Amino acid sequence: MIILGIESSCDETAAAVVKDKKEVLSSIIASQIDTHKEFGGVVPEIASRIHVENISWVVARAIEESGVDWKDIDAVAITQGPGLIGCLHVGVTAAKTVAELFEKPLIPVNHLAGHIYANEMVTDMKFPLLALLVSGGNSELVYMKDAYSFEVLGETQDDAIGEAYDKVARVLNLGYPGGPKIDKLARQGQAIYALPKPKTQGKYDFSFSGLKSGVLQFVKRMERRNEEWIMEDLAASFQETALNEIFDKVRLALNDHPEIVHFVVGGGVSANSRLREMVSSLAEEYPNVEFTVPPMRCCTDNAAMIAVAGEFAAEQGRKADGWLSADASLEMM
Numbered sequence: 470m471i472i473l474g475i476e477s478s479c480d481e482t483a484a485a486v487v488k489d490k491k492e493v494l495s496s497i498i499a500s501q502i503d504t505h506k507e508f509g510g511v512v513p514e515i516a517s518r519i520h521v522e523n524i525s526w527v528v529a530r531a532i533e534e535s536g537v538d539w540k541d542i543d544a545v546a547i548t549q550g551p552g553l554i555g556c557l558h559v560g561v562t563a564a565k566t567v568a569e570l571f572e573k574p575l576i577p578v579n580h581l582a583g584h585i586y587a588n589e590m591v592t593d594m595k596f597p598l599l600a601l602l603v604s605g606g607n608s609e610l611v612y613m614k615d616a617y618s619f620e621v622l623g624e625t626q627d628d629a630i631g632e633a634y635d636k637v638a639r640v641l642n643l644g645y646p647g648g649p650k651i652d653k654l655a656r657q658g659q660a661i662y663a664l665p666k667p668k669t670q671g672k673y674d675f676s677f678s679g680l681k682s683g684v685l686q687f688v689k690r691m692e693r694r695n696e697e698w699i700m701e702d703l704a705a706s707f708q709e710t711a712l713n714e715i716f717d718k719v720r721l722a723l724n725d726h727p728e729i730v731h732f733v734v735g736g737g738v739s740a741n742s743r744l745r746e747m748v749s750s751l752a753e754e755y756p757n758v759e760f761t762v763p764p765m766r767c768c769t770d771n772a773a774m775i776a777v778a779g780e781f782a783a784e785q786g787r788k789a790d791g792w793l794s795a796d797a798s799l800e801m802m
Contacts, residue, residue: 470488470489470543470544470780470783471486471487471488471489471494471537471541471542471543472486472487472488472542472543472544472545472546472576472776472777472779472780472783473485473486473528473531473532473542473544473545473546473567473573473776474486474487474545474546474547474578474772474773474774474775474776474777474779475524475528475545475546475547475548475560475563475564475772475775476548476560476580476583476770476771476772476774476775477520477524477548477552477556477557477559477560477563478548478550478551478552478553478556478557478560478580478770479511479516479552479553479556479605479606479770480500480501480502480504480505480511480516480519480556480770481498481499481500481501481769481770481771482498482499482501482519482520482523482524482527482559482560483496483497483498483499483527483770483771483772483775484497484527484528484530484531484532484772485497485531485771485772485773485775485776486531486532486535486537486542486776487590487773487776487777487780489780490586490589490590490777490780490781491589491590493590493773494534494535494536494537495530495531495532495533495534495535495536496531496766496771496772496773497527497530497531497534497772498527498770498771498772499519499523499527501515501516501519502646504519505645506644506645508645509639509644509645510635510645511553513553513554513555513556514555516553516555516556517553517555517556517558517559520555520556520559520560521559524559524560524563525563528563528567531772539571540571542571542573543573543574543783544573544574544575544576544779544780544783544788545564545567545568545573545574545575545576545779546564546576546577546578546775546776546778546779546780546782546783547560547561547563547564547565547575547576547577547578547775547779547793548560548561548578548579548580548583548775549561549577549578549579549789549793549794549795549796549799550579550580550795550796550797550798550799551579551580551581551606551607551796551797551798551799551800552580552606552795552797553797554795554797557795557796557797558795560795561793561794561795565791565793569791574783574788575788575789575790575791575793576779576782576783576787576788576789577782577787577788577789577793578775578778578779578782579778579799579800579801580770580775580799581602581607581609581611581735581736581801582619582778582782582801583774583775583777583778584602584604584735584736584774585600585602585611585613585733585735585778586774586777586778586781587735587763587767587768587771587773587774587777588733588734588735588761588762588763588767589777589781590763590764590767590773590774590777591761591763591764591767592759592761594616594731594733594761595730595731595759596613596614596615596616596730596731597612597613597614597615597726597728597729597730597731598612598613598729598730598731598732598733599611599612599613599719599722599723599726599729599731599732599733600612600613600732600733600734600735601715601719601732601733601734601735601739602734602735602736603629603630603631603715603734603735603736603737603738603739603744604629604630604631604735604736604737604738605629605631605632605635605646605648605737605738606629606631606632607624607625607629607736608624608625608629608630608631608675608677608715609621609623609624609625610622610623610624610673610718610719610722611801612722612726612729616781616784616785617781617782617784617785619801619802621800621801622673622722623671623672623673623674623675623718623722624674624675625674625675625676625677626669626670626671626674626675626676626678627676627677627678628676628677628678628681629677630675630677630711630715630738631648631736631737631738632677633677633678633680633681633711634646634647634648634651634711634738635647635648636681637651637681637684637704637707638650638651640681640684640685640688641684641688641700641703641704648737648738648740648741649740651704651707651708652708652741652742652743654700654701654704654705655701655704655705655707655708655709655743656705656742656743657701658699658700658701658702658703658704658705658706659701659702659705660702660705660706660708660709660710661702661705661706662687662698662702662703662706663706664680664683664684664687664706664707664710665679665680665682665683666680666710666714667679667680667710667714672718672721673718673721673722674718675714675715675718676714677711677714680707680710680711680714684703684707687703688703708741708743709743712741712743712744712747715744716747716751719732719751720751720754723755723758729758730757730758730759731758731759731760731761732748732751732755732758732759732760732761733760733761733762733763734748734761734762734763735763735768735774736768737768737769737770739762739763739768740765740768740769745762748760748762
């Protein structure tokens with residue numbers, strides 16, 4: 470199958486053409502990051518307007534660079550949710566328009582499923598599978614018994630890990646986006662400062678709000694005392710505490726589900742260098758499990774992953790009609 474994928478859940482307007490889940494014929498991404506830097510985060514209303522400006526030429530260029538014609542496209546896959554509702558509506562409207570215009574099936578895709586299936590572009594996903602989703606809006610552990618079944622074992626009770634990175638970066642006056650900046654600083658420091666360990670009610674759930682507050686309290690306390698502190702070490706302390714929270718829960722899930730044969734990571738935070746090191750270390754502890762982290766080009770939001778997830782969904786007979794609507798809180802099912 471040749472699938473056109475369209476993604477507009479947050480601040481990237483993206484379209485891609487993918488053949489047989491593996492071969493990316495084109496992938497076009499119009500990022501808004503420079504616009505939102507000024508505000509310290511994504512402004513939904515501005516993001517929606519920029520999507521409107523970008524969506525037509527992004528889709529057209531994806532088709533042009535793919536080397537295929539509209540008649541060769543088998544289906545149009547679109548991110549239905551979750552995400553920012555105004556941004557989602559732009560992509561859904563565009564997808565419904567081209568699907569009707571060129572008489573192509575319309576396949577709704579969950580954005581988070583897209584991040585999981587980004588791994589299919591580099592390896593054949595094997596089941597049962599455990600997926601770790603880490604991004605600015607989500608932190609989840611998902612169990613997949615087979616190719617299109619999703620059971621959320623654990624999720625964040627407050628801030629997502631990417632959101633915590635951004636908020637800590639704001640405390641440290643590092644600017645937006647915070648994740649790459651903290652990761653770079655942490656590489657130059659040591660985790661020597663004691664920060665509060667997150668506490669959760671659910672066995673596999675995450676929490677990062679208390680940790681974020683702990684960083685703020687640490688900075689204020691040091692300022693009150695007129696004591697010096699090292700930013701690189703604080704960044705390293707925050708990062709180690711946050712990622713240990715993640716991987717402690719991953720180990721619990723792997724130990725409780727010995728039938729799992731594949732572990733994958735998805736979402737923007739999967740580009741974090743320390744997280745990728747910790748995945749490699751974890752792989753040594755579980756020799757009977759295959760571990761996969763998507764390449765850097767597949768970590769952030771893109772439409773190629775939506776196209777891949779769309780083909781999996783098509784194989785399950787999933788499709789939509791012209792009544793399809795965006796869903797900001799769409800669940801995986």
